[in-house]
Amino acid sequence: MAGFRNWLLMAALTSAGAGLAQGVAKPPAASPPRYDTEVFAEVPATQEPELSPNGKMIAGKIAVNGNQYFSILSLDTGKRRLIGAGEVDLNWWQWVNDDWLVIGVGRLVPVEGDDWYIRRAVSVPVAGGKLVDLGAREGGQNADDVLWFANDGSPRILMASQSSIYRNETGFWPHVREIDVSTGKGKVVQVGRDGVWNWYADGSGTVRMGIGTSDDGRNRRVLYRNSARDGYQVIDRARTHFEGLTVPTLFLREPGKALTIADDEDGYSALYELDVRTLERGKQLFATKGYDIGGLRRDATGYGYVGISVLQEQPGVVWTDPEMAAMQKAIADQIKNGSPRIVSLSRDHQKAIVHVGGADAPGAYFVYDRADASLTMLGANNSTIGMKRLHPVRTIRYKARDGLEIAAVLTLPRADTTNAPLIVMPHGGPFARDSEEWDWWTQFLANRGYVVVQPNYRGSSGYGTPFTEKGAGQWGLAMQDDLNDVVTALTAQGIADPKRVCMVGASYGGYAAMRAAQRDGGLYRCAVSYAGVSDLNRMQRHDSSFLGAGARKDWLKMQAPDLKGVSPINFAKDFSIPMLIVHGKKDRVVPIAQSRELVEDLRATGKNVTYIEQPEADHYFTRGEDRLQFLKALETFLAAHNPV
16 A cells, blocks of 8 residues: 555645733623634644644644644744645654654555555654655554654654554564654564564663453453563463453553552552552552542653643643642743643743633643743634633533432533523543533534533443443443433423423434434434444444454443344334434444434434435544534524424
């Protein structure tokens, strides 16, 4: 197959934005103005910006005329280099040094009659010129697993990749190469091992650990060594897919010592010291009561950390490094009515990219310069809303019918909302969660007068392992009851009108909307599914060709023991409320057949269904044109079936 660099279109332009951070506006006393639908469909101006090690360049996604591009911006000159993705997904990016970046890309490629999702990595020279393929153009599916970036300024990385799609060839199992990203040339430092799919390196670039699986994915083992001179030893095994493994999260300089994120006695993940050779935990170093933690923000050496990601009502970072904690405070002292988050740092921590905004404000990104404590705006994420705040958002808790406490994110048209039409919006995953962050769907709906609630139903992540495990076997059952029970809770508080309720969701949330229309039509007036799953058996067959399919099958059967019984496609005659179904033809997560076949069955039985296929849309609404079409269809559908 052709090199990935040939799929990328390159352009250049000059742009720069500057200004002082004044924070987001105070919450409006009355309802915010009604904005045009186009305002909410606007693709964010900047996404996931990353500072170069010297703090002089910024890399990230930007929006140009509703389409996303990869961008490299010079803070000194204001010049910007753009790389258009075309048919390729831009999955991740990382600075190697001040002159080179590595991008992970992927796309569907026909291989022996089937479409395979192929991942590759390419390096990008900051100064311009051709991109460099990192790895063989002919190879396996996964060739973009970067384990380590050199911390001495050289253009070196460690990358694990397949070199063959055939299981009987040695290149099927990933080997690790040290690569000079400026040339694409390198050498093998770790040969592939049968069953080992993932390799891990320490801060010095020594491969220290591998995780092996059986072909069906059910049996797993952890291989570990203290140094490059030592052989690997199996330090832990799991004989079923459901058993956990003790895995180091961060290798320390002292041989045999590491840090690990593991459950505490109540089932919430926390940070511990770990003796790798004995797998004995040492002291607990960090925890957040009632919540899991998200991960570590590593320091420049790769052997330590400066902060810990937390997953409370709002995502954030607790800076454990005193210097970083002081920087966070200095920035917060300058921001009025905002919640600044440091999202990226230069190597010397003298410059940072800061996001200022909140769940009710799309906000903007700023560059903080520690030398003079200045904040310079890169640009607002939404050109119309700017730094204004819209509709109030808060986290509520309610009791499900069996007494389980459920957290939910509530967005209101105005603070004093009463007896309003309600949208129940379950998240995708379902092993995921909603939190108090800017959400263009919920703010659009609130701007049209709807109350929107996003329940973190049982099985969601972030609230400890016991809460997640309560979702086992409950797809479309107790998990669906949790969604219905929030209607009762909000009605009892006088916030929602029980006679005007609709469910709207995407992916698993789209499945839940289909299930609501089929099972609980007496509670809802309508339902909307974007990229939803209607047939769990078909989804299982779709996954069966992937490595580890046995474990995937076990997992899905554990979540829904009776796949047929909770698949909406098998009960088209039971649908009792109008449905809007939207799906993108380029969805690589949920095949479009999941919507097409349900729509055919619903129409065959005379049900009220509106169906829209978006020719260029993917699973994640990366194009403004697709967002706008969806929001307009959603607004029209709700006006007809669940009016304000």
